[in-house]
Amino acid sequence: MARAATTTDAFNAIAEPQRRRVLMLLKGEGLPAGDVAKQLGLSQSATSKHLRVLREVGLVYAHRDGKRRVYGLDAxxxxxxxxxxxxxxxxxxxxxxxxxxxxxxxxxxxxxxxx
CATH class of the missing domain: 1.20.5 (Single alpha-helices involved in coiled-coils or other helix-helix interfaces)
Known part of the structure; x- marks a missing residue:
């Protein structure tokens, strides 16, 4: 059963397998949410939720690059x-x-x- 889309703890955030996949993908370079979704075979909506949770617990950062938001791993x-x-x-x-x-x-x- 999937965990709730919101959490306040990094340990709970990484308990969700898709979020661990997102972190593994972002360890190499920053990517826009659309690229993360495409590479992991997830919907844009699901990817955005996972990225939001990871950002809220401090595992991922986001910065603007023109019109898009690029996400990266926050050590x-x-x-x-x-x-x-x-x-x-x-x-x-x-x-x-x-x-x-x-x-x-x-x-x-x-x-x-x-x-």
């Missing part, structure tokens, strides 16, 4: 998300390290069984 809004996910870095490093050791052990066993 400042990503800071709380980055800081929160960074707390899991040691967990994943340790987990992946143990997995690497396990796989190497299996490889050594296979090599010794083959000899």
């Amino acid at each position: 400042r809004g990503l800071r709380p998300i980055h800081e929160w996910t960074g707390g899991f870095e040691s967990f994943w490093s340790e987990t992946l390290g143990r997995l690497d050791e396990y796989v190497r052990g299996l490889q050594r066993k296979e090599e010794s069984d083959a000899n």
